[in-house]
Amino acid sequence: MKKKILITGGSGFIGTNLVNYLSNKGYNITNLDKISYASTPEIFKKNVKRQNYRFLKIDLANKNKVLKIFKKIKPNIIINLAAETHVDRSIDNSDEFIKSNILGTYNLINIINKTLSRKEIKKLKFIHISTDEVYGSNKLSPSKENDQYNPSSPYSASKASANHLVKSFGITFNIPITILNFCNNYGPYQFPEKFIPTVIINALKKKVIPIYGNGKNIREWIFVEDCCKAIESTFSKVKFGNEYNIGSGYRTDNLTIAKMICKLLGKVEKYDFKKLIRYVKDRPGHDFRYALNSSKFKNKTKWKPKTSIENGLKETINWYIKNKKWFKYTQKKYSGSRLGKI
Numbered sequence: 590m591k592k593k594i595l596i597t598g599g600s601g602f603i604g605t606n607l608v609n610y611l612s613n614k615g616y617n618i619t620n621l622d623k624i625s626y627a628s629t630p631e632i633f634k635k636n637v638k639r640q641n642y643r644f645l646k647i648d649l650a651n652k653n654k655v656l657k658i659f660k661k662i663k664p665n666i667i668i669n670l671a672a673e674t675h676v677d678r679s680i681d682n683s684d685e686f687i688k689s690n691i692l693g694t695y696n697l698i699n700i701i702n703k704t705l706s707r708k709e710i711k712k713l714k715f716i717h718i719s720t721d722e723v724y725g726s727n728k729l730s731p732s733k734e735n736d737q738y739n740p741s742s743p744y745s746a747s748k749a750s751a752n753h754l755v756k757s758f759g760i761t762f763n764i765p766i767t768i769l770n771f772c773n774n775y776g777p778y779q780f781p782e783k784f785i786p787t788v789i790i791n792a793l794k795k796k797v798i799p800i801y802g803n804g805k806n807i808r809e810w811i812f813v814e815d816c817c818k819a820i821e822s823t824f825s826k827v828k829f830g831n832e833y834n835i836g837s838g839y840r841t842d843n844l845t846i847a848k849m850i851c852k853l854l855g856k857v858e859k860y861d862f863k864k865l866i867r868y869v870k871d872r873p874g875h876d877f878r879y880a881l882n883s884s885k886f887k888n889k890t891k892w893k894p895k896t897s898i899e900n901g902l903k904e905t906i907n908w909y910i911k912n913k914k915w916f917k918y919t920q921k922k923y924s925g926s927r928l929g930k931i
């Protein structure tokens with residue numbers, strides 16, 4: 590029988606892609622999500638195989654509901670994606686970041702610890718999804734798992750806190766945890782406030798494409814399907830009780846990404862999209878560079894990212910062009926205004 594997987598935050602960007610990917614592979618999926626502004630409603634999840642997927646609208650803050658579901662499902666694997674994720678919003682107000690990212694994770698792992706027997710806990714796999722941002726701005730060689738966390742934003746600080754909590758429960762209570770720190774993802778279903786969707790959507794509307802600061806900040810980019818495959822490979826291939834960094838190795842500055850998107854779109858629409866690019870006031874505390882050393886994960890799992898940046902961007906652009914209904918829906922939640930200015 591295929592494994593029973595509980596995914597938290599399965600209606601967000603990575604979650605929607607992961608639910609599609611794993612349900613098509615026959616896993617038995619329960620998606621627990623509070624449904625925030627950034628979530629994709631169920632009506633848009635057309636690729637999901639319904640017989641092995643169910644959705645439950647629950648906030649991780651609601652301990653009783655989470656506990657009830659937990660007892661009912663008895664999952665073999667838990668993938669904790671649920672989080673507030675936009676750095677700019679964490680600058681405007683960090684309350685929800687502390688609640689969901691720290692307290693939400695605590696509730697989940699505490700319920701496991703308090704309600705399951707030691708025998709049941711031993712058989713469980715708790716996969717906590719985190720970010721390269723916990724290491725802060727990286728100036729020297731790419732971040733390794735034993736590097737010190739040095740977060741700069743309320744978002745990354747909340748993620749670093751959650752990582753610490755998860756690790757501590759692993760050590761103290763022998764809960765089989767693994768922490769996966771991913772680089773920046775991009776692909777279908779990413780909420781329009783994030784960088785790559787902003788560039789694509791503003792270009793398609795022939796609106797100004799805003800670039801923070803001088804556009805030289807560097808990020809490592811992974812196509813979301815490669816991220817989903819990396820998560821799946823942890824089910825059987827990693828040693829639990831460990832933390833792994835997972836990046837594509839493809840690092841470049843924001844201006845270069847914006848120009849690549851403009852070039853790809855220009856081939857379709859015969860328009861000079863680059864002329865829409867404008868520099869705008871930088872994000873406060875903007876980390877200059879993220880870079881991950883992914884050797885530990887790659888050596889353990891033999892996983893490799895398969896999608897080149899050019900193919901990934903082409904697929905993403907086509908998805909945004911074809912999914913206007915989804916985009917119209919997101920516009921009701923976010924008008925495109927600048928966030929995170931102080």
Ligand SMILES: NC(=O)c1ccc[n+]([C@@H]2O[C@H](COP(=O)([O-])OP(=O)(O)OC[C@H]3O[C@@H](n4cnc5c(N)ncnc54)[C@H](O)[C@@H]3O)[C@@H](O)[C@H]2O)c1
Pocket residue numbers: 597598599600601602603604621622623624625626627628629647648649650669670671672673674675688689693718719720721748770771772773774775780
């Ligand atoms: N997107 C990236 O580039 C990236 C990179 C590295 C790590 N991550 C991590 O991956 C995870 C998913 O990121 P994403 O980009 O899909 O985020 P997202 O913002 O698109 O989606 C997050 C989902 O979590 C849900 N959620 C938030 N708080 C919740 C709560 N208290 N209870 C239940 N559900 C809750 C939201 O409703 C939303 O559907 C996050 O933990 C994020 O930190 C993302």
